[in-house]
Amino acid sequence: MQEIHFALKGDYIELNQLLKLAGLCDSGGAGKMLVASGAVKVDGQSESRKTCKIHGGQIVQVDDVRILVD
Known part of the structure; x- marks a missing residue:
């Protein structure tokens, strides 16, 4: 399983924007x-x-990719 670490730059990020910024779409x-x-x-x-x-x-998961939000 692939893991992506995403550094949050505020209190939160909207799910659709996270998927975009993590490169999944x-x-x-x-x-x-x-x-x-x-x-x-x-x-x-x-x-x-x-x-x-x-x-x-x-932790957000799409298929075999996990995004760990820090």
Whole structure:
């Protein structure tokens, strides 16, 4: 499984923007579609809220890629 460490530059980042900035999709809109497809998990639970707030310490998973938010 591939792991990406993402350094948070504020209190939170919206899920679709995290997916874009981590390089898993080309745009925030593509990130929203990825979330809508049901392929995204946050802390092991399926997440359907496209602009869900992701905070430091959370883990986002898409297929075999894990994003560790610092």
